[in-house]
Amino acid sequence: MNITCIALEDEFYAKVHLEACIVKTPFLELKGSFENALSAWEYLKNENIDLVISDIAMPDITGVAFLKNLSNPPLFIFVTANTEFAAESYELNVVDYVVKPYDYARFLKAATKAQNRLNNGQSHPTIMDFVSVRDGYKNIIIRFSEIFFVEGSKEYVTVYTAEKNILFRKSLIQMEQILPSEKFLRVQKSYIVNLDFVREVTTSKIIMKGGLQNIPVGPQYRPELFRRFGLE
Structure with a gap:
C-alpha cells in the first residue's frame, strides 16, 4: 500500500x-x-x-x-x-x-x-486536550478547558486556572501554537484568553467571567476579537 x-x-x-x-x-x-x-x-x-x-x-x-x-x-x-x-x-x-x-x-x-x-488503522493523529507542565518535582497536567487566560513575560508564561496560577518557561508564541485556536485568542502582546470565559468586550479591554481580572486588548488584535463575537 x-x-x-x-x-x-x-x-x-x-x-x-x-x-x-x-x-x-x-x-x-x-x-x-x-x-x-x-x-x-x-x-x-x-x-x-x-x-x-x-x-x-x-x-x-x-x-x-x-x-x-x-x-x-x-x-x-x-x-x-x-x-x-x-x-x-x-x-x-x-x-x-x-x-x-x-x-x-x-x-x-x-x-x-x-x-x-x-x-494498524490509525489514519489521523489524536489531538490532545491538555498541556503538561513541570512544577518543581511534579508534572502537572492542565486541561485546556481549565485555563482562564495566559500571561506572557519574556521567556516565561503564567497559566491562570481555578486551582492555581502556574509559571513555567515557555514563550507566549509557543503557547499560542499549543492552545486550540477555536477556543483561545491572542488579544494583546502579553495575553491569550480562553473565549469561553469572556463576559464583555470593549474596544480596550475584556471583562472576564467569575470576577477574574480584566484583560487589555491591543489595537492590532481587536478586529479578530470582534469578529469572533460578531461585533462591529
Whole structure:
C-alpha cells in the first residue's frame, strides 16, 4: 500500500533533501511539495493525503500551528533543526520528530512508523486536550478547558486556572501554537484568553467571567476579537 504524502519545507537545500528521501522510499508517493503552510493548506482543502512531512520553523505559520489548525489532519512527521518543540509535537501525537541534519536511514525509520500506524488503522493523529507542565518535582497536567487566560513575560508564561496560577518557561508564541485556536485568542502582546470565559468586550479591554481580572486588548488584535463575537 502506497502512502500519499506532501513535503513542507521553506529552505531550498533542505527541501531538495527531503524530496529525495521521499522519492527514494518505495511505499511513499509524493503528491506535492510546498515552501509555506498557506500553500499546503490550500492543497489539503481539496486533496486527501495520508501524511505530511513538515519543517516547523517557517515564516508566517509554523508547522505546529499548521497541524493544530487543520480540522481533520493527516499523519504528521516533523523534520526540524529545533529540539525545543519536541514535547509540544508529541502532545499532538505526531508520528516522529526528526532532528536536522538527518540521513536517509533516520528518515526511513520515521516513514516506517507512519506505515505501521496506517496498517494498524490509525489514519489521523489524536489531538490532545491538555498541556503538561513541570512544577518543581511534579508534572502537572492542565486541561485546556481549565485555563482562564495566559500571561506572557519574556521567556516565561503564567497559566491562570481555578486551582492555581502556574509559571513555567515557555514563550507566549509557543503557547499560542499549543492552545486550540477555536477556543483561545491572542488579544494583546502579553495575553491569550480562553473565549469561553469572556463576559464583555470593549474596544480596550475584556471583562472576564467569575470576577477574574480584566484583560487589555491591543489595537492590532481587536478586529479578530470582534469578529469572533460578531461585533462591529
